[in-house]
Every structure is written in C-alpha cells, then in structure tokens.
Amino acid sequence: MSEVIDELHPWSWSSYATLADVLPAIDAAFDGEQSAAVPIPASKDVVLLLIDGLGDSLLARHADVAPTLTSLRSTIIRAGFPATTATSITSLMSGTSCGTHGVIGYSFRTDRDATRAPNRQLLNALRWTLDRSDGRSALDTYVPEEIQPLAGLLPEMAGRGVDVTYVMPGLYRGSGFSRAAFRVDGTYRPAQKPAEILAGITETLAEPGSGHRLVYAYWPDLDAAGHLFGPGSPQWVKTLGVVDRLVADLVSGLPHDTALVVTGDHGMIEADNRIDIDTTDEMLKGVEAVAGEMRVRHVYTRPGARDAVQAFWTDVVGDHAHVVAREQVLDEEWFGEEVTDVVAERVGDLVAVARGTTILTRSLTDPQIEVNMAGHHGAWTAAEQLVPVLVARG
Secondary structure: OOHHHOEOOHHHHHHOOEHHHHHHHHHHHHOOOOOOOOOOOOOOEEEEEEEOOOOHHHHHHOHHHOHHHHHOEEEEEEOOOOOOHHHHHHHHHHOOOHHHHOOOOOEEOOOOOOOOOOOOOOEEOOOOEEOOOOOOEOOOOOOHHHHOOOOOHHHHHHHOOOEEEEEEOHHHOOOHHHHHHOOOOOEEEEOOOHHHHHHHHHHHHHOOOOOOEEEEEEEOHHHHHHHHHOOOOHHHHHHHHHHHHHHHHHHHOOOOOEEEEEEEOOOOEEOOEEEEOOOOOOOOOOEEEEEEEOOEEEEEEOOOOHHHHHHHHHHHHHHHEEEEEHHHHHHOOOOOOOOOHHHHOOOOOEEEEEOOOEEEEOOOOOOHHHHOOOEEOOOOEHHHHEEEEEEEEO
C-alpha cells in the first residue's frame, strides 16, 4: 500500500506525540530541561515557525529540494484529529487536544439543543463566519473566547515572564480565530512574505532582553499551493524550496542560546475520487446540517433519523469512507482522551472520515474555490496526519 493511503487508525495514535506537546516542550526548554516527547534543547529564546501544510511524508518525498529542512528533522509527530489548520493551531497554542479546547474542525455546530440555540448556525472556525467560509461574520453570534474558553499554556508562560511576539500576516490580527487560538496579546509584527518573516524574527531577537522570548511565526503559502495545484505539483515544489531557503537564512543568523523549531499543522493528499453529498440521491434525507471539510464531515441528523442516515451513507460510500456514530467517536477518543461535555455537544451525530484519496464534496453548498481544490487534508492518512519537527540551535 502506498504511503499516501496508509491509515493511522485511532488505536495507533498513542504511539505519536502531537502538536499539543510542542508548547510544553518549549516551556521545558526554557526551564533547562528536554521533553522526551518533542526534544528541544535548553534555550533562552525559542522561535516557533509553523509552515502551513508541511507534512512529513511530502517532505521526505521531496527531500532533494529541501536539504536544510531535511537535515534538521528531529522527530515526527501527529497533527491531531481532524488534521486541519483551525484545530491544529489551537492545539499548538493551548497545549491541549480539541476535545478540551473545542475547535473540533474547519466548521461545526456549537449546540445540539434546539431550545437553547434555535438556529444552530454552523461556525466556520478558521474564517469565523456563519455556515460557509465566505458567509457573514460570526462575531456577533459566537464570541471566540466563549467557543474556546481555555486559556491554555501560553498565558501561563506569559504570566511567568515569557515575552511573546507574533510574526504573521497583519490581516490575522484581532480576527475571531486569532482571538480563540492566541490568548496572549503579545507584540505583533505583520509579515506576509518570507523576507518580512525573516526580518521580523531577526529584529525581535536583536532587541535586548533578559527574560525568555517566544517568537511565533506563520507562513500559509505552502498550504495554498497544495490546495490550488496539488501537493507535489511544480508550484508546490517551488514553494517548498522557498520554505527551505527561509529556514536556511534563519539558521545562519540564529543568535547564541536560541532554538529554532519548525513544524506543520497537517500534511495533504491529492483527491481523485469525489462523492458529492449534494447531488447523490437522498444523501441529505434525514440530515439537518453537514459541517467539517471534505475529508472529515460532521453530519447532524434529524431526530430519530440517525441510524437510517448512517446505513444509507455507509452503503453509498462503501470502502471510501468510515461513517461512525457519535458515541463510538467519543468512546474511541478521536478528539482526545478528554472531551468536555460542552465540546461533546459539538460532535456530529455521525462523523464521516474519507479514506484513501476520496473527498466528500458539496458542489451546491460550499464555495466553488473549495469544491474545485486539488489538495485536501483532515483525515487519518499518514500523509495528512504526520508532520515533522525540525530543530536548530544557535
């Protein structure tokens, strides 16, 4: 079986550390200790660079265009489920799985009880919009700090004197998702291009300071290239080369007693089999709402219809997806060992996880730019789940 379609089933997940283990490892490095889960050398300052879409399988396959990244590979960890940006970044920043922090996917329903939330509109957590990624703002409906109420580890570290700086696109500052995921204001250095990221990190580290510093930097373009053109496409490979040069430049100028940690929020597969929920006969019968993304769907069913919907969907998708009832999902700890009662309410009555290179599209409902994307992520394959941790020290 090829690497792309190898599945990491929930019962094998415990053999990997996850993105939720990275910030605790950085905290340990500040204390002069080294985490066994994610080894990071003791350092005064740490730069954490997240390359959106940097999967370990893809990096290994294209090592020839990324010699610096390849040489710095320290360990391999799991993104967490679902392997999607909103969930992964929140897990990274909070030091917990989504069963605790509550951002359980690209989009989801926040309440199962119609008497408490009559409309129960879907929340797109990444864009913080209602129902669709291009829907109207959800800020008046869903307060970010209430959807994700857990302060997490980052505020603890800041409270102990760790200075936090963000180097990432300026449009993210103050967004709904940023408010949910980044619970420390910190210093913000807007940066979109690699040169701007390099300058923002370099200038921050050059400033005098006696305490520990955490610089979080983010670059989205590798993920964008994978979505639009496919992972491994010439456009994607060219972008990976840009990432390699950025990291090489960072390493060459890394100050003494500073560690650079580079990781990704998920990998990616290229879809070649599409099952369209909107146009397949009766696939929406008994269904109130469908959330998530094309590799992992939350399916919210009408009262009393769940078993029939599960049976019908299972028959339609066959071996191309797992269609599992909510109770089994929670029992098998897909969203983490601990799932709070509030978060459990958000999980679909059914969760459908695409297998192989299948996607579960909504051609009449989702924005066409998403429907037509080549690259996707979220599910159980090694190509989506496994991300590298790259470490260098000045």
